[in-house]
Amino acid sequence: MSNPFTRMPSQDERAAATKVTDSCAFKAGFSGIAGYGIGLMFGLVLSGIEFSSPVDTTASTKQQIKTVIKDMGNKSLSSAKNFAIMAAIYSGSECMIESYRAKNDIYNSIGAGCITGGTLAAKTGPRGMAVGCAGFAAFSAGIDWYMHKDD
């Protein structure tokens, strides 16, 4: 069999690959991974700005640095996890809404934003979910309008 790394993909292979990359699950997963990366960067920056827990000043400098870096890393990872979940939920729900409606307009973003905001605020009860839904929907509608205003 010929080497798949050195030949052009056939029509069937390209069609199958397109079918995979256009599926909602793949889009959600890919967005989750991208969100994880962005969350890492964001968390690193945020941990520098935020007030950090008091450090044990009696320990040696090397120990202090290690503690601070470990704290930054933890904050980074937790922020990355939150970003990944948010991105995966948003991307997956937008893809599903778009497949269901068979239309491509701004209401897909609004609905996906509402679902994401509501899911992330699930712990705060129905009122918190409503507020989260409205807020995230407005935010994603704004971003979507800005991205497509020149089409």
Add this chain to the structure above:
Amino acid sequence: MFGGVFGGGSQKPAQSAPMGGMPGMGQGQGQMDPNAQLAAAEQEMEMVTDMFARLGELCNKKCILQRYSDEDLTKAESVCIDRCVAKYFQVNREVSDKLAKLSQANQ
């Protein structure tokens, strides 16, 4: 490894049922058959072309956005086209079934 999974999956075009032959044609008239066959094939070709043109225009008007920001079809458009084609064929099938029933009832 990847090609082997999909290598054997080439699709054959569905065998379409032959159009109804000319009524009243006997088996012995060999001279008319090629002409009749040719006419039937031409008619079928015309029908298929007409159906294709109508289907393309209908689904294009219904599904394709006027916003040409990208050359690829969005997910909404591909889903819409799938549904449009399936509905068109289903409508065709049901209409021809009803026509067949009506013509049978009239006989």
